[in-house]
Amino acid sequence: MSKFTFLKSDRSNIQLVLITGTFLITISILDVFLNSFFKLNLISFLPSKVSFLTPFIIGMIGLNLIRIEYSGNKFLDVLNKNINTSNFNAALTLLIIFIIFKAIPPSLSWMILDANISGDTKEACTGTGACWTYIKVWFRRFMYGMYPNEQHWRINTAFLLVIGLGTFGLFATEKMKKFLALYYVVIYPIIAFLIIYYLISGGYFGLEWIETGAWGGLSLTFIVSFFCLIFCFPLGMILALGRRSNLPAVRYVSIGYIEFWRGVPLITVLFMSSVMFPMFLPEDFFMDKLVRVIIAITLFEGAYCAEVIRGGLQSLPRGQYDAAKSLGMGYWKMHIFVILPQALKLVIPGICNTFLALVKDTPLIFVVGLAELAGMLALAKTNPKWLGFAMEGYIFAAIIFWIICYAMSKYSYNLEEKYKTDR
Amino acid sequence: MKFRILAYLFFFVGTADLFIKIFYGNIFSDLTEDYYEIANPILVFTPVLFFSIGGIFLKESKVSLTLENFGTSRIKYYSPQFICLSVVVLIFLFFTFNAQMNMENRGIDFGFGFLTQEASFDMQFSLMDYDGQDPYWWAYVVALLNTLLVAVLGIIFCTIIGVIVGIARLSPNFLIRNSAAWYVEFFRNIPLLLQIFFWYYAALRALPLPQDASPLFGVTYLTIKGYYMPAFIWNNLNIFLYSILAAIISIIFIRYYANKLRDNEGKQIPVFYISLIILFILPALTFLAGGVSLNFEIPVLKQLSATSFIYDGGIAVPPELIALTLALSLYTATFVAECVRAGIQGISKGQKEAAASLGLTPNQVLKLVIMPQALRIIIPPTTNQYLNLTKNSSLAAAIAYPDLVLVFAGTALMQTGRAIEIVSITMLTYLSISLAIAALMNWYNKLIEIKEK
Numbered sequence: 112m113s114k115f116t117f118l119k120s121d122r123s124n125i126q127l128v129l130i131t132g133t134f135l136i137t138i139s140i141l142d143v144f145l146n147s148f149f150k151l152n153l154i155s156f157l158p159s160k161v162s163f164l165t166p167f168i169i170g171m172i173g174l175n176l177i178r179i180e181y182s183g184n185k186f187l188d189v190l191n192k193n194i195n196t197s198n199f200n201a202a203l204t205l206l207i208i209f210i211i212f213k214a215i216p217p218s219l220s221w222m223i224l225d226a227n228i229s230g231d232t233k234e235a236c237t238g239t240g241a242c243w244t245y246i247k248v249w250f251r252r253f254m255y256g257m258y259p260n261e262q263h264w265r266i267n268t269a270f271l272l273v274i275g276l277g278t279f280g281l282f283a284t285e286k287m288k289k290f291l292a293l294y295y296v297v298i299y300p301i302i303a304f305l306i307i308y309y310l311i312s313g314g315y316f317g318l319e320w321i322e323t324g325a326w327g328g329l330s331l332t333f334i335v336s337f338f339c340l341i342f343c344f345p346l347g348m349i350l351a352l353g354r355r356s357n358l359p360a361v362r363y364v365s366i367g368y369i370e371f372w373r374g375v376p377l378i379t380v381l382f383m384s385s386v387m388f389p390m391f392l393p394e395d396f397f398m399d400k401l402v403r404v405i406i407a408i409t410l411f412e413g414a415y416c417a418e419v420i421r422g423g424l425q426s427l428p429r430g431q432y433d434a435a436k437s438l439g440m441g442y443w444k445m446h447i448f449v450i451l452p453q454a455l456k457l458v459i460p461g462i463c464n465t466f467l468a469l470v471k472d473t474p475l476i477f478v479v480g481l482a483e484l485a486g487m488l489a490l491a492k493t494n495p496k497w498l499g500f501a502m503e504g505y506i507f508a509a510i511i512f513w514i515i516c517y518a519m520s521k522y523s524y525n526l527e528e529k530y531k532t533d534r
Numbered sequence: 535m536k537f538r539i540l541a542y543l544f545f546f547v548g549t550a551d552l553f554i555k556i557f558y559g560n561i562f563s564d565l566t567e568d569y570y571e572i573a574n575p576i577l578v579f580t581p582v583l584f585f586s587i588g589g590i591f592l593k594e595s596k597v598s599l600t601l602e603n604f605g606t607s608r609i610k611y612y613s614p615q616f617i618c619l620s621v622v623v624l625i626f627l628f629f630t631f632n633a634q635m636n637m638e639n640r641g642i643d644f645g646f647g648f649l650t651q652e653a654s655f656d657m658q659f660s661l662m663d664y665d666g667q668d669p670y671w672w673a674y675v676v677a678l679l680n681t682l683l684v685a686v687l688g689i690i691f692c693t694i695i696g697v698i699v700g701i702a703r704l705s706p707n708f709l710i711r712n713s714a715a716w717y718v719e720f721f722r723n724i725p726l727l728l729q730i731f732f733w734y735y736a737a738l739r740a741l742p743l744p745q746d747a748s749p750l751f752g753v754t755y756l757t758i759k760g761y762y763m764p765a766f767i768w769n770n771l772n773i774f775l776y777s778i779l780a781a782i783i784s785i786i787f788i789r790y791y792a793n794k795l796r797d798n799e800g801k802q803i804p805v806f807y808i809s810l811i812i813l814f815i816l817p818a819l820t821f822l823a824g825g826v827s828l829n830f831e832i833p834v835l836k837q838l839s840a841t842s843f844i845y846d847g848g849i850a851v852p853p854e855l856i857a858l859t860l861a862l863s864l865y866t867a868t869f870v871a872e873c874v875r876a877g878i879q880g881i882s883k884g885q886k887e888a889a890a891s892l893g894l895t896p897n898q899v900l901k902l903v904i905m906p907q908a909l910r911i912i913i914p915p916t917t918n919q920y921l922n923l924t925k926n927s928s929l930a931a932a933i934a935y936p937d938l939v940l941v942f943a944g945t946a947l948m949q950t951g952r953a954i955e956i957v958s959i960t961m962l963t964y965l966s967i968s969l970a971i972a973a974l975m976n977w978y979n980k981l982i983e984i985k986e987k
Contacts, residue, residue, distance in 0.1 A: 360615035
């Protein structure tokens with residue numbers, strides 16, 4: 112036994128073991144680091160197959176050595192508890208560190224060091240890395256679609272106005288607060304629609320008329336998801352109430368509607384809106400493609416919204432219903448003044464998630480020929496002047512969508528936490 | 535009582551309607567031509583309508599007078615329902631009427647006869663034999679199989695990744711926990727369509743050409759034109775399959791016997807190892823005695839023209855399928871991982887401690903106490919995710935993988951111009967898959983639900 116004491120730590124040799132272990136780990140990580148960042152191989156004298164595994168083995172021995180329980184060193188204890196609880200954990204830790212070190216240099220050089228952003232043509236991209244010039248040149252197209260360049264201020268103004276009107280709720284006084292629901296459910300959608308119609312579509316007040324086919328890019332994503340959200344919310348509310356109604360016909364119609372739309376994929380709904388919907392309308396009745404898409408997505412998301420709101424309604428204790436009824440309230444009074452205010456507050460995070468799913472679903476409208484961000488990318492990708500930059504385009508779009516969706520999911524998570532403490 | 539009589543009345547009318555339709559054709563066909571033309575699409579579904587209304591009444595008859603609707607006046611009870619139903623019927627009639635008029639004006643008629651016509655288009659990839667001479671319904675079946683293939687592959691991979699990541703999110707290791715969390719945050723917040731595009735148009739395009747590809751695992755080749763792997767060529771495959779079936783049946787018997795032994799005498803036998811041995815030995819025996827043999831057909835590089843090469847023989851997995859499976863499984867795995875994490879976290883620590891204090895080993899704690907309870911939480915939302923994956927597989931149309939939407943709602947629709955029929959068949963197909971899985975899920979939930987007295 113005494114032979115192996117140098118591997119077992121105790122009070123007497125703890126310093127030695129610690130130093131040996133730390134040294135071995137440092138060597139192993141340094142080797143991988145130098146190898147991947149500076150193409151230096153410290154252990155090139157070993158045969159290739161052995162040298163491939165050496166840093167891992169050295170690191171494992173090192174981590175094994177420093178795994179000392181109650182060493183007295185605070186930092187070491189934290190380290191052991193977090194990344195070094197067992198041999199299996201140690202192996203995974205090393206693997207992750209190595210993968211990160213191996214992955215950083217190529218991605219860094221592709222994205223920043225060897226990338227180009229200057230110039231206005233494809234020829235400006237001389238490096239081996241990404242060609243951000245492509246994104247720079249196409250940026251306005253990705254944001255605004257085929258909307259004429261000199262008219263972009265109209266989209267910006269419209270968005271600013273709509274957002275500005277949406278923040279009314281934050282400044283409302285106590286007296287105004289009871290009208291907020293009315294404002295957001297009825298007045299706000301109408302005003303927003305009028306702003307977008309008159310400002311972005313144009314045709315009045317000396318503004319040039321721009322057909323919806325020219326709309327596109329990220330702004331179209333916002334327009335579509337905004338309208339779908341404000342329209343699908345009331346629809347979902349009605350359906351949720353219908354599904355919880357005790358009138359069988361109303362209940363079965365709601366169940367049928369909800370289960371139907373939840374059972375079909377959105378892409379077939381969009382197909383329906385583009386090829387089947389015109390057949391269902393009178394012949395002389397023309398409806399714009401964008402409007403049809405918004406209607407289709409609203410009908411689709413309304414079903415999901417209904418299920419979320421139903422969850423909120425179901426989570427209210429039965430006593431709330433009984434109390435309202437015992438005060439002599441009828442169905443509508445009970446719901447408007449007692450049930451819905453509480454239930455809707457509960458479902459705000461769920462609605463946020465539905466909205467998140469909606470934003471993630473909007474790229475699908477490209478199957479019916481509306482060039483939203485993904486559609487614009489597909490268009491730019493096949494442009495003969497800019498062939499071969501698919502990667503840059505998709506990474507750019509992914510980053511934009513990721514930022515939007517991540518911010519929203521964090522926001523919804525915060526709301527969830529906030530309302531959890533309320534109850 | 536009234537409801538029950540109404541229900542039987544509706545059932546009777548529905549049956550009579552069905553019989554008349556089958557044996558005498560449509561009874562309304564003698565009526566004026568115009569009316570028949572307009573009403574025809576509705577009349578096809580009338581028996582179904584009668585039966586479902588009857589079913590609703592039958593169900594209602596059992597819960598007719600509850601506390602909820604006690605004291606409500608008849609008018610308040612019936613008039614909203616009447617208005618609701620009439621609005622639905624009116625919308626339905628309005629749409630049918632317009633559709634009838636529009637189709638008449640464009641000279642198309644309604645019907646499913648086109649399904650037997652020759653499809654005359656080709657499919658890039660199919661599991662069953664298919665060529666242009668086959669009828670549309672066969673194209674539909676083949677496309678549906680392609681959809682199901684993507685769905686099944688995606689479900690398998692997303693389960694594997696999701697379970698690993700879900701467990702990793704609860705790991706004591708700081709690095710593992712955080713990399714799993716970042717994986718989830720990263721893939722969950724990027725639209726699935728963009729991910730599919732990324733894999734198909736950007737990532738897989740960076741693969742080598744067939745002539746430059748170096749072998750992966752010795753005999754498979756990952757190239758820009760797809761993944762080529764050896765095909766299995768079986769002799770007497772059916773004997774082999776029978777042996778696997780026999781092994782499974784005997785394992786079921788052994789488990790049953792082991793459970794009985796445990797319940798009656800308290801003895802434990804290593805069921806898992808015995809099952810494993812049976813599962814290996816029985817099929818292995820067929821190789822020795824049953825005349826079963828297995829050969830590999832290894833893909834070989836073949837020159838088509840001066841610059842165009844391809845691998846011949848073996849199984850070729852098209853890049854569309856690879857991109858789609860990758861994107862679907864990586865995306866859905868994030869949701870599965872969250873379900874798994876929630877399930878494991880949902881088991882209280884007391885359960886584990888109680889099981890340990892009974893003297894169970896850690897493995898037994900996991901197998902007999904934690905997992906059965908965690909699965910009860912995990913499985914329902916996970917099935918929902920599988921359903922989402924199946925529905926999302928329709929995005930295949932965006933990268934031209936021949937699935938149901940691309941082949942049927944795309945090409946077939948273009949060729950025949952029968953928008954209503956084809957889109958409704960496609961939607962009904964997805965709907966029935968969803969409803970079937972949902973029904974299965976409800977049944978399973980009833981089965982595993984905690985039985986309280």
